[in-house]
Amino acid sequence: MTQAKSSNLGYPRIGEKREWKKLLEAHWSGKIDAAELESETKKLRLEYLKKQRDLKAELIPVGDFSLYDHILDTAFTFGLVPQRFTGGADTAAHDENCNCASGAHDEEPAAAKDAGTKFFAPNEQGVYGLDAYFAVARGTKAFAASPMTKWFDTNYHYIVPELQGLTPKLTVNRPLAFYLEAKEELGIDGKPVIVGPLTLLKLARGIENDRFDSLLDELIPLYVQVLKELSEAGAKWVQIDEPILVLETSDEDAARLRKIYEAFDAATPELNILLQTYFESVSRYEEVVQLPVQAIGLDFVYDRGRNLAALEKNGFPQDKILGVGIIDGRNIWRSDLSVKLELLRRIEKAANAKELFIQPSSSLLHVPVTTRSEEKLEAKIKNGLSFADEKLAEIATLVKALNEGEEAAAAEIKESVDAVAALNASPERNDESVRDALGKLDANRPERLSPYATRRDVQAKHWPLPLLPTTTIGSLPQTTEVRQARSKWKKGEWSEAQYVEFLHAETERWIRIQEEIGIDVLVHGEFERNDMVEYFGEQLAGFTTSSFAWVQSYGSRCVKPPILYGDVKLLSPMTVTESAYAQSLTDKPVKGMLTGPITIYNWSFVRDDLSRAVVQNQIALALRSEVSALEEAGIGMIQVDEPALREGLPLKREDWQAYLDDAVYAFRASTTSVQDVTQIHTHMCYAEFGDIIQAISDLDADVISIEAARSHGNLVSAFEDDTYDKGIGLGVFDIHSPRLPDQSEIESIAQRALEVLDPAQFWINPDCGLKTRREEEVVPSLKTMVAAAVALREQFAKAGAAGGVGATGDQI
Template identity: 90%
Template sequence: MGQAKSSNLGYPRIGEKREWKKLLEAHWSGKIDAAELESETKKLRLGYLKKQRDLQTELIPVGDFSLYDHVLDTAFTFGLVPQRFTGGANSAAHGGDCGCARGSHDEEPAASADGGVQAFAPDEKGVYGLDAYFAVARGTKAFAASPMTKWFDTNYHYIVPELQGLTPKLTFNRPLAFYLEAKEELGIDGKPVIVGPLTLLKLARGIEADRFDSLLDELIPLYAQVLKELSEAGAKWVQIDEPILVLETSDEDAARLRRIYEAFAAAVPELNILLQTYFESVSRYEEVVRLPVQAIGLDFVHDRGRNLAALERHGFPQDKILAAGVIDGRNIWRSDLQVKLDLLRRIEKAANAKELFVQPSSSLLHVPVTTRSEEALEAKIKNGLSFADEKLTEIAVLVKALNEGVDAAAAEIRESVDAVAALNASPERNDESVREALNKLDARRPKRLSAYAVRRDVQAKHRPLPLLPTTTIGSLPQTTEVRQARSKWKKGEWSEERYTEFLHAETERWIRIQEEIGIDVLVHGEFERNDMVEYFGEQLAGFATSAFAWVQSYGSRCVKPPILFGDVKLLSPMTVTESAYAQSLTDKPVKGMLTGPITIYNWSFVRDDLPRAEVQNQIALALRAEVSALEEAGIGMIQVDEPALREGLPLKREDWQAYLDDAVYAFRASTTSVRDETQIHTHMCYAEFGDIIQAISDLDADVISIEAARSHGDLVTAFEDGTYDKGIGLGVFDIHSPRLPDLSEIESIAKRALEVLDPAQFWINPDCGLKTRREEEVVPSLKTMVAAAAALREQFARAAAEGAGVAGGQG
């Protein structure tokens, strides 16, 4: 085998201190113009490239940088701009899902551009400008943004291309521009990166059933032109990302794939193409590795061992380079480099390829930039972490060991082994009390004392509620004053007493507002919480909080997941004080609010030394103790939110059932210790619930609320078979939009649900938390919601009376 080379697939955009985010938001607010945005982001971009070169990365990606999203960049490269922004249509609706509003203190500002259609016409070269780009991403006063959804099973969101009625055309060779910039400014012969045509089309919406292949046929020569121009400019390698190949690949798509890459090989035979996959194993290994490309990129971290097994079973073409993703591109833990070197030796032996690229398992977009700034973390934790820069260093060490022999890198390898061993040996990862608690868990699913039918009657007698009870999901508007108060308290500018007084005043104000509106089941508002996961991570044993471990979630919005590094347990009650105070202010029930074990797991950086199920169950037992503390404090309704349950489904359907079984077990371990009269609620964000309806029922929550306003009709069909028998609230208005719902809208949505659900099951609620909305939007929307519930109750009462009258007349 020839020499190994170090390669990277993509670098974080946001900067060490989120400089990128601040520039974007300065432009959106009108503080800097487009020229300054471009010049300042260019400095960042070139700095990222120089840093990668300094870290001895040989194949440096270019074109992975974005001002919003790489899928949106690809769509704009080929002129795929939705018609409503270009005068082809006037529709403002899009029906996209944006995931749960997690309510981080790092929110992307609202879009406010006027966005007249003419402003988004292409220039004389056919290029759409920044105004059009940001309008599609963020929406305008006139037009709704394009849909946004999760990038495979990550916590990054991409802008979904809308292709209805569009014909692709090459407007601007974006990869070429970035390639030339790197070459001319820094002398870096980079590796341009572009999303592949099959992935682009498979992730798009609005393609008529009979037009997929004609669109593909239109795109192929345009991609070929991009590649040809890159080759003519001197590019030696191009990375074409086709992560769609890790999903189930049909015969039809396999044939399309061959057509694409045979066309590229014929059009640009002199160019080296790296066909890159990530996030899982490829579904058709033997066919993929035979494609006419010069290198194949495989994920050997998140493949569940399947890529390695396929490699060892079927071998690898001798005329190709294997790009081995062996450093985790999605999590933040330092690698034991001896283990990674052993893996690479095994890959080398099985592949016997002509060359090996050593690289991350995916783009480093999904991890923070550098551990350098994490000065407050304990040494054993910091030494056990590896962010983007550290991962590139790990790759360079592995390449050195492969090329020069293990002795040449012995010191670096030993340091990594010792750091990982020190973290694994720490008391925080070896808490015997947690081990004992886990050992006491029964292999069978935990159960409530009584079946739901019994609990329902007990709860109805213990806490009578009207037909179609009204509630909210939990969070209430977090104003600038709320965020400033929390900041002052954290900085020590406010005392604990002053901060508590502020929280109590805000809680009481909103209890009174909810009572005045007439809501039946109240919430305390969560004003003390920065984020629905980070808040709990700050209080549970086993978590650490970073200073700068930010990652991009969508657009300029960044999140800072807590670091789950040790064994998890409850140190003291986390939510009882706030919930009990709120309940003391009213005779109406106030829900206790917790985030569930699956969501805490999915939205944290989680230790990688234990199986997922074991870590989930540790979180579940800590939450179980909190649930018991809330119940003892007189909180009779407790909501344990699981917005991330559906999004955590594995990419391959064959792995779903095991995941769902573990998720149900953990949720029930959290919630089943309570008495029959205590009502357990949960909340989930919209997804294809038909796929997991049995698991939702198996959670055995007394009431589930589901984010549904944008896709309500589709979601209702998941419940049409009549098998779901528990309480349910399908959100009756969309909290992601500032527009106020009217009475008839809410009634219509509720009536659609009541066509398939028993009115005795149905709750009336918004579709998600209200943290990101303004008070002047929330109050009238909730008043309309309560009025709609009252009108529906009256209609049911009238129908019941008429029915009774008919029956009496017949007697």
């Protein structure tokens, strides 16, 4: 009989009430030093481990905790710090991420004083210390942060390792330090977690063409040293994450993979390795399961049935343990455990393994901590939810059913079946008016009244904008005063009239600031919005919002996705009042601001009983009504943001086109009801846009803005091979870093773009919204951006007068 053990792959870092976030930000603002940051985060770590033990997890991950990002942790473990942060970088890091409450700086570098923790081992220059770590993640006055991008197809962002000219070296054995901490403090013999070398290198940038294999050869002995030291300390299991294996795996990478794990097996034969994959099916199942490791972890939730099909076709090695990712690690819905148990029986039969590890499909990093604090949710919704703690309880129930028989877990299984059935039967999931509206949609792709070339001319006459017009992406600083005002209103401490008066005052103040700076197309600032998706989730039927369902997006930035549990429709206009008020204050155009259907879908916790396409189209029809209401109110520029379009792209290329076709359909269903003179904008950020250039064009937005600052303008290369004929703004400064941009940097990024884009179609804007930045950072940055735009216009004017460069950028 197959025996089962409960295994977890990773636990949320942020805490039930975002305690982790608050500690990080207290450190960055100088309120606590590195020693206090370490001692307080240690308390959180130990609390997380104890909780997992109490929830009957038998293989508890250690080393999954991070102070920013696990990929950045791995890079620092192996000394892979970008060269610009070496040498005198730590002094610069201290300038920006200052821990001196007074603002005064001693001559001794901060890293040498307060960043020598057991997880960061600074050398004599402090290069690998905590201040340098945060400098790489966040940037400094002197140096730009490392690039940041999406973690596979999730809304989590990782810091991209930059390996140009670097030689790996082990700085500190972080997995060992975490393992010993759990063992010594709690008596927990944990399962250290580390990102594998193939995934680390494949996700990195700056590797010269002929250096990949030499870097791998340098890394393998360092990993071996980490594993040996873990083994010597008594570790029985190590989890090595290689999610890169769910992407298309080349023959070269398959050979590299064998080389890596043969080396690990030869050097540490007594250590058990769980090779863990997630987010999709492995691309080379037959080869992966034959690697010399003791267990293979597979995702049976997001594999589209492919892992299961490969398992049933090819079987599973009898000398290995199968890690069964059966509980959804990325969404929040309670499992019908009878269905899960049926799938487990099928997997058990196909694997014919002596032992199974029952696991979430991925790290629980992507879900909130516990439903325990959600006291305001309706019972039928709360009972249908499962956050990290509840998922571990579900796993324990499945293990009990497998090991002791289904009758031993009958009560828990029935409770899950009843909860899921009650939610599915609710009126909110069976709204006939929504179903009727979807049934009336034309199967053909929705179209604007006229093609872009015609609209461009109509809009140019209506909007007399200068060459290289300037704008922002939408949100402006959400100050403490703004958040406090919203909180007072929600708690009933302020009346509706008081709150509206505050919003009007803040909106007018920022309209005047934007006018004074000289921005051409203004925004109202979104001061009424807590989050670009949650705000809409609070107003659309079919959504509800939580109190504490926070998840990490990047760094200390946490989001609280709305819960999309029912059929979606617009109840009343959501944004018209604020946009119309802002437009009444100025003669300049003010953009209406909406979040698009693909992003609302991707950034919500979405019901799992309907297909993606159906739910996206429900959202699209609701937004279409809002777009029409904005247009009727006199808002002539409407931005429908889709920053998550690329992140939702399936991991297997064979699935891309169907996803993109559905995404384009939903966006156009949202936006094509307007007249030619109404200008539709959209925004995307932090993605590999070369993959979706055609889909971006197919959206048929009049203007698109895209992040280009962290990629230092290299994104432009995507447009060298694929012509883009609509308006476009490549973000010219990084809003996620506190450093202020130089005018020369902005001009350089824009000039690089103008090598391949027509100046007549080019806009100047930041790379994302400005809500997380302080006013004293935003105003000078925007002034610099406008000054750069003016300087560039003057360059074009002089070149044109001299017979050099024409309006299209061609030589004349």
